[in-house]
Amino acid sequence: MSTSTSPEKSTVKEEIVPSLPGEHIVEIVSDSGEGAQKCGQSFAAISAKMGNGVWTVEIIPAEIHPPSRTIESASGIRIRFGSTKVTNMGDEAELMVALNEQVPYARILQKAYKEGTIMLLENKWATDQSEHIKTQYATALKDFEARGYKVIEIPMEVECLKIIKSARKGKNMWVLGMLCYIYDRNLDIAKNQIRHTFRTKPEAVIESNLLLLQGGYDWAADNLDFQYPIKPMELKEEMVVMNGNEAVGMGILAAGIEVCSMYPITPATSTSHFLAECIENSGGLIHQAEDEIAAIGFAIGSSYAGKTAVTITSGPGLALKNEFIGLAAMGEVPLVIVDVQRGGPSTGLPTKVEQGDLLAVLYGQPGDTPVITMAASTIEECFHFIILARKIAESFRTPVVVLTDANLATGQQPFPRPKVCKEWFSPPIDQSPWKQGVDPYEWDEATGLSRRPIPGQPNGMYTLTGLAHSKEGKPSYDPENNQRTTAYRSKKLATFKNTLKPPEIHGDKEGDLLIVGWGSTLGAIDEAVDRVRAEGGSVSSLHLRFLSPLEPGLKEIFSCFKKVMTIEINYSDDVSDPVINNDNRRYSQLAWVLRAKTLVDIDCYSNVEGQPLSPRKIVRKLQQELEQLKA
Amino acid sequence: MSTSTSPEKSTVKEEIVPSLPGEHIVEIVSDSGEGAQKCGQSFAAISAKMGNGVWTVEIIPAEIHPPSRTIESASGIRIRFGSTKVTNMGDEAELMVALNEQVPYARILQKAYKEGTIMLLENKWATDQSEHIKTQYATALKDFEARGYKVIEIPMEVECLKIIKSARKGKNMWVLGMLCYIYDRNLDIAKNQIRHTFRTKPEAVIESNLLLLQGGYDWAADNLDFQYPIKPMELKEEMVVMNGNEAVGMGILAAGIEVCSMYPITPATSTSHFLAECIENSGGLIHQAEDEIAAIGFAIGSSYAGKTAVTITSGPGLALKNEFIGLAAMGEVPLVIVDVQRGGPSTGLPTKVEQGDLLAVLYGQPGDTPVITMAASTIEECFHFIILARKIAESFRTPVVVLTDANLATGQQPFPRPKVCKEWFSPPIDQSPWKQGVDPYEWDEATGLSRRPIPGQPNGMYTLTGLAHSKEGKPSYDPENNQRTTAYRSKKLATFKNTLKPPEIHGDKEGDLLIVGWGSTLGAIDEAVDRVRAEGGSVSSLHLRFLSPLEPGLKEIFSCFKKVMTIEINYSDDVSDPVINNDNRRYSQLAWVLRAKTLVDIDCYSNVEGQPLSPRKIVRKLQQELEQLKA
Amino acid sequence: MYGLKPDILVDLPEKYFCLTDYEKVAAKWCPGCGDYAVLGNIQKLCRDEQLDPAKTVFVSGIGCSSRFPHYMKTYGFHGLHGRAFPVASGIKWRRPDLHVFVITGDGDCCAIGAGSWIHAIRFNIDLTVMLFNNEIYGLTKNQTSPTSRMGTVSNTTPRGSVLPPINPMQTTLGVGNVSFVAQTVDWNPPHLYATIQAAHRHKGFSFVHIIQRCPKFQSDLVEQFTAGKDKLYLLTGNEGVELDDVVIKSFDHTVEHDAHNINAARSLAEDPDNIYLGVLYRNTKAQRYDEYGVHNIGYTVEQKMEALNSELNKYAV
Amino acid sequence: MYGLKPDILVDLPEKYFCLTDYEKVAAKWCPGCGDYAVLGNIQKLCRDEQLDPAKTVFVSGIGCSSRFPHYMKTYGFHGLHGRAFPVASGIKWRRPDLHVFVITGDGDCCAIGAGSWIHAIRFNIDLTVMLFNNEIYGLTKNQTSPTSRMGTVSNTTPRGSVLPPINPMQTTLGVGNVSFVAQTVDWNPPHLYATIQAAHRHKGFSFVHIIQRCPKFQSDLVEQFTAGKDKLYLLTGNEGVELDDVVIKSFDHTVEHDAHNINAARSLAEDPDNIYLGVLYRNTKAQRYDEYGVHNIGYTVEQKMEALNSELNKYAV
Ligand SMILES: Cc1ncc(C[n+]2csc(CCOP(=O)(O)OP(=O)(O)O)c2C)c(N)n1
Ligand SMILES: Cc1ncc(C[n+]2csc(CCOP(=O)(O)OP(=O)(O)O)c2C)c(N)n1
Ligand code: SF4
Ligand code: SF4
Numbered sequence A, B: 001m002s003t004s005t006s007p008e009k010s011t012v013k014e015e016i017v018p019s020l021p022g023e024h025i026v027e028i029v030s031d032s033g034e035g036a037q038k039c040g041q042s043f044a045a046i047s048a049k050m051g052n053g054v055w056t057v058e059i060i061p062a063e064i065h066p067p068s069r070t071i072e073s074a075s076g077i078r079i080r081f082g083s084t085k086v087t088n089m090g091d092e093a094e095l096m097v098a099l100n101e102q103v104p105y106a107r108i109l110q111k112a113y114k115e116g117t118i119m120l121l122e123n124k125w126a127t128d129q130s131e132h133i134k135t136q137y138a139t140a141l142k143d144f145e146a147r148g149y150k151v152i153e154i155p156m157e158v159e160c161l162k163i164i165k166s167a168r169k170g171k172n173m174w175v176l177g178m179l180c181y182i183y184d185r186n187l188d189i190a191k192n193q194i195r196h197t198f199r200t201k202p203e204a205v206i207e208s209n210l211l212l213l214q215g216g217y218d219w220a221a222d223n224l225d226f227q228y229p230i231k232p233m234e235l236k237e238e239m240v241v242m243n244g245n246e247a248v249g250m251g252i253l254a255a256g257i258e259v260c261s262m263y264p265i266t267p268a269t270s271t272s273h274f275l276a277e278c279i280e281n282s283g284g285l286i287h288q289a290e291d292e293i294a295a296i297g298f299a300i301g302s303s304y305a306g307k308t309a310v311t312i313t314s315g316p317g318l319a320l321k322n323e324f325i326g327l328a329a330m331g332e333v334p335l336v337i338v339d340v341q342r343g344g345p346s347t348g349l350p351t352k353v354e355q356g357d358l359l360a361v362l363y364g365q366p367g368d369t370p371v372i373t374m375a376a377s378t379i380e381e382c383f384h385f386i387i388l389a390r391k392i393a394e395s396f397r398t399p400v401v402v403l404t405d406a407n408l409a410t411g412q413q414p415f416p417r418p419k420v421c422k423e424w425f426s427p428p429i430d431q432s433p434w435k436q437g438v439d440p441y442e443w444d445e446a447t448g449l450s451r452r453p454i455p456g457q458p459n460g461m462y463t464l465t466g467l468a469h470s471k472e473g474k475p476s477y478d479p480e481n482n483q484r485t486t487a488y489r490s491k492k493l494a495t496f497k498n499t500l501k502p503p504e505i506h507g508d509k510e511g512d513l514l515i516v517g518w519g520s521t522l523g524a525i526d527e528a529v530d531r532v533r534a535e536g537g538s539v540s541s542l543h544l545r546f547l548s549p550l551e552p553g554l555k556e557i558f559s560c561f562k563k564v565m566t567i568e569i570n571y572s573d574d575v576s577d578p579v580i581n582n583d584n585r586r587y588s589q590l591a592w593v594l595r596a597k598t599l600v601d602i603d604c605y606s607n608v609e610g611q612p613l614s615p616r617k618i619v620r621k622l623q624q625e626l627e628q629l630k631a
Numbered sequence C, D: 001m002y003g004l005k006p007d008i009l010v011d012l013p014e015k016y017f018c019l020t021d022y023e024k025v026a027a028k029w030c031p032g033c034g035d036y037a038v039l040g041n042i043q044k045l046c047r048d049e050q051l052d053p054a055k056t057v058f059v060s061g062i063g064c065s066s067r068f069p070h071y072m073k074t075y076g077f078h079g080l081h082g083r084a085f086p087v088a089s090g091i092k093w094r095r096p097d098l099h100v101f102v103i104t105g106d107g108d109c110c111a112i113g114a115g116s117w118i119h120a121i122r123f124n125i126d127l128t129v130m131l132f133n134n135e136i137y138g139l140t141k142n143q144t145s146p147t148s149r150m151g152t153v154s155n156t157t158p159r160g161s162v163l164p165p166i167n168p169m170q171t172t173l174g175v176g177n178v179s180f181v182a183q184t185v186d187w188n189p190p191h192l193y194a195t196i197q198a199a200h201r202h203k204g205f206s207f208v209h210i211i212q213r214c215p216k217f218q219s220d221l222v223e224q225f226t227a228g229k230d231k232l233y234l235l236t237g238n239e240g241v242e243l244d245d246v247v248i249k250s251f252d253h254t255v256e257h258d259a260h261n262i263n264a265a266r267s268l269a270e271d272p273d274n275i276y277l278g279v280l281y282r283n284t285k286a287q288r289y290d291e292y293g294v295h296n297i298g299y300t301v302e303q304k305m306e307a308l309n310s311e312l313n314k315y316a317v
């Protein structure tokens, strides 16, 4: 294929063959600050409004302001969209837009492209004043072609300057127009989207962005000789589109939670940005505490006083909350804790995805601290699980942890608009007189459950304490009392587990290989399993939502497969390393828990590359495993 | 048997039959502040000096100053001693001394006595001015006899007042004298012990205490008609006697550690009391930080600068240190962390024993945080493990956690005097020029090990960071780099594990039942196993010192037994509870880890009663298990 | 009522709370511990102010003093070491109807709790805070605290501590938005009572520094405190505490002090020689975070549903 | 040397350190970020004071500003959010030979780090501390910080923050044993340089409050700061910073100030209208914890063995 440095008619003739029919993966990358994300988010929203399935992954630079035209500077977005439901980020992109020739390398490192990926590249660098830049551009161009990308050089800056004075802020909307042409997006919807995006800006800004959109569209129509129309689909029900952090925020509103107590930490913080805008309209407030310990302490105070609160954090913050989680479990305070997992250990990879906090949530607190733990696998679940978590927390008088991750947090996905119902919302606090003679921890022998008095309730006065205590709430050093009360607290998990159903299996109920996953990998795993099953592979998958207690019946399910393996985004030792063997291998986190639980020799496949898993990667692993099982 | 309220010749004739030949268990209980502990500690020291095996357990009130003559007020000590080595607290006591009739109830709750236990009871309450007290006394007396205790009422106060003006401070030494007569202790040794105990006090105090000792001895000789001489043994080697917290402190001196950074917390604090007295003579210092986070941060700073430090804490403090433990693992800073476990969760039972922090240490940190973890099983190991931990920490460039517990912390035991050797002590910090071209994290491919530059070393300059980093120490967001470097840090555990030998088995290498333990339960488990083996039971035991990585070869060892079971002092669900079944049962902490590791169906027997395990309790459990295995 | 104190009447008017409505189990501090006096006076204050026990919450950390809530027949929260402030703030923020008291020790507040202490002062939520300063860690048995005087001999500093103490009043007065700072001693019950009363009545974060005797571990301090009557200065002035003349006369010295003058307050707080009792500082205009905390309280479920729906609309496809 | 600055000479006298000995990789802050100026001046200071890079350690927390150590070719410790003080203290306590600098942000120091901040002031260890106050959380992208002015619009307070800010100098001056407090701005390089130099030369905990521009998230503040030249007062006096006359003349106003007068220092710190640059407070007599930290350093293994043996003797049977 040839490249053009002028706005002549492009010569690309070949059709773009997507990995899967009826869908495409597009990436837009630019220097941080050039608005690639806004462009992509708008494109995703437009596609969702056209009824298409959509999944986005944000490409976020780790530095606040990395030097431009570098790998570190790459900021952008991937959009996978198509005429059916899209559940994950997919494999390599079919098409990408790059605002300079350096930023794509950030994604090349992540193996985001393949031979044949179309690259729409800003060509202004070819004629830059700086010799150095010119050379960089030429070198990269050669490299791209060597990698088999189909590069189309596009005079974005030149074209934009025909419309506006400075192209830096605006090029993104021109690109959006270009993409709208390529994928045959409905321009009316696109224009409305722009109006929405810039709704707080002056009318002039909206106008010029609309012109840019049209400009990009027209230029593409005139100059590109290919298109890949994605069929719009009829929307059968009302849909919403948002990212996981927004969904968590919506869930908080829907749970009727009035206090979100937090300390900023990536990638959890944007939930509080969302809430800061709207929770006050819902009779709630955000409390930004002085640190994570105070944040959870404040939340526990609020919960104790009847206003069940939520605290939101990520790994390093979670580490600080352990002591208070222990108190909440011991004092039986309902509380919702959201942990948006990021790359660890320590500060780690703050903007990248990992599922590395599972064990820390399950076992991080000294002493016996049963904590109900669930993990959302989709953005929709981010919403519904918060509602559920608040209910469980209050019914079981316990802290509940909801795990999400950086992938869910920033990814966008359409899902059916939740039908708001009254039962989701926490009822007003009970201030009626407490029944005299009933103790503040009147544990039910069979279930471990008890009702709690709320300050303000006459007759209910008691002192909550982290010390071992009797059912009256009094400190007790009696050995038998400690044994019994610890058992009550533990029993609540068994009681809760009895309300759960065994998880559903995706695929056959027996076979060669069963994949177990949890959290944001759901879509990628299921898609990979479907692909391999389509080739005749005997593989099924199962995705856990409850991690503590685990959903029931796992051992029976596992026993129907020759091999069981978890797929997770966290660390496990590689058995092919000479120093690693079966006796010293450290397993993935869920695999470890399931091994202890079921005594099945559960293998794991995982990595800590900070990236969502692509179906292709999983497909390869599945094929390999199936082959080995045959041998 | 009869009771006497006057100093007439006691009429006890029966011999006191100890549980095991050649040894006795004595308890001394009093109101907090009456010095029962000092009396018992002196008695233990005297016995140790006579070559006897000794094990003490302190009885510590949970309140600072509980009301006197109440259960809460009980303060005291148990001493098990005999002509052979004593490794645990034993079963019920043969004899007890009580300074009032209420405090024994605290121990009756713990099932510390049996039918036939001799009770030497202060009788002044019989004639107290208060009618209430007189009645209490009479009631208790009846109750004691109903329980089958052989009560001997003793006019302690009256006798002491013959020697000193106020009996409150002094009765304890009179009791010591009485015990010295009963057990035929060497009075010269006893007197030297008193001189040592009161060495900082004026001569007059020493004199009156010596008189009290002699008084108690003489009174007993004149009035008691029984004795149970415990044979003194020849000391084959030099011995020392101390409690576990002192042993940890000694270990810190012996490791050459110059900085102990801590925040007070029961039951860990007394290590710092010990060190505060003496570490300055050894070129070291105690830093009492503003909280536990600052304490470990300060220790890490010191370690980073070449002075490997130790930080000491207990459960609630450990919970706060997790974030910094993650940084130490990520930045590869050598550091020793001692966790003296107490009853949990939360504030729990601060003065009582539990082994409830294992999972929190192993898995408490978000992300993949490999931390080498060991647990001392004896007071001697408390000493040696600190020396070892410092060495491992430096060789493997990693934090090392040493677990002990409240039982070890306050229990006293003689052990061979360590032969101080140069190699234990940390060498002076290296300030020679760092080899140019060597990176600060030049990981060895095979082992994951690397050498670290210490500030002051020319050419070694680097920045330690908790962010994912390259071998140069530079932040790196490269996926492949994160995978590789996480693997290096993990690999150090495998490398370390390869230096370990499989644990030794106590008893046969195959059989019906294998008991696995860790920490302070060693002596009780082994003794119980010995007793059951003596009856022909097919049971062996195995005690783990390394919990992460686990010692090698466990699966093979376990496979030689019909059943494997851990015995621990922490929580596990009771399968006999109707709501608990094999699918929802929560296991003891080590059992859980071993299940995941070996996939063997490991059972567990545990409780959270805050007490050391008695051999008898274990024996019963073993017998029961063996019977079931037969059926 | 025939001159009888209501406490000893059998038939009480509805909703009248007597002392016994606040008294729970007998406290278990050491004999002579200053904490007893505070407990008794607080119970009295609750009675006199007729605080509904069901609407009253005592929040504490961990320490001897922090056992306090267990001895009150009100709601209580005996939480974690150093963390009483965030818990109490969380309780009060959306529950303006509750009377929230904070009990903390010198280790609890000034060591592990220092960060939250500083921020609680700034938040200026309507809490009545009592810092029991015995200049030592009591519960853990005699370790040096940040408020221990230089040279303090304790289990962790057997050769004497090497740093000058943190002065809690000085530090509190150094935080912007400070609202109320007072000082009293446990062994002068009328003054103790009146000071806590003034603190309770002040709307905002009312910080009372209580010099507390710990005969167990700071026995020399007891003497120093109690013997040193002539070191005690009673603050008088408009903004002082309400005291009987007898009490005032029992002081050797009084000092006229304007509690609105922060510089004067600081000088008093920092005087190394004398102890000033009463309200050192009072600022009723300081911003109150709890006023923000309740500005939108009490939405109905319907209102919340509407808000959610309108938010969902924004994300509708 | 023929009038040439040593930096540009090829052959240098042994052990003479040039600027390049302190410069590592190019910093990655936003264009116009105030952090750049501090970095450059610190490198210059290190060179001028001829601090051996191998003996110099920069310790930080987490934040934009806390990236600093990565840009210095010295030893560095980029630790945890809010925890630079204990780490730096631990480094310095037994290593008097090291020059230890602390870099912290307003969130890092005044929010999550507040407890350790207060205690670090009290410990008064010889650390040179630079608080980069941009009145915002930079790294996490625009959240209100404890030092944000009331009404600050940010991602967490879109309708404006509701509390008055913590004033870091006021708070520092409120902690007993405070030793050195100075203030400067990032956009006046000579003053910045001279202030940090004075801090570095002061023995003890030298706290420099740097008003720092964050064009990314506090762009209106930039104007307020830079436009407000007439709000800037230069402090002069014996204990001030060493400045060229040109620099002094560049100020519209100067104020004679006695840095030993803590009350005067507080008044300056608390002035709501004007910004005073220079040393506000200096106390060379404050107790230093690091002096205690090194009193028994350097024992040989033999001495340690002896101490252990004598301890074991006490426990011998
Ligand atoms: C996280 C944590 N660290 C340490 C402790 C141990 N601890 C309990 S109370 C206390 C200090 C008590 O001193 P203070 O606050 O002055 O109260 P006082 O007992 O003197 O009233 C400490 C260190 C704890 N319970 N939790
Ligand atoms: C325990 C923990 N909590 C939260 C964070 C997230 N975090 C990183 S930097 C920062 C605040 C940065 O603000 P500031 O200290 O003012 O530094 P600046 O970026 O403005 O220089 C926060 C909250 C973290 N890294 N660790
Ligand atoms: S130790 Fe001190 S503070 Fe604690 S109860 Fe006893 S006297 Fe009171
Ligand atoms: S966000 Fe602000 S503080 Fe951070 S680098 Fe950018 S300008 Fe500097």
Ligand SMILES: [Mg+2]
Binding pocket: C063, C105, C106, C107, C132, C133, C134, C135, C136, C137, C138, C145
């Ligand atoms: Mg105290």
Ligand SMILES: [Mg+2]
Binding pocket: D063, D105, D106, D107, D132, D133, D134, D135, D136, D137, D138, D145
């Ligand atoms: Mg900042």
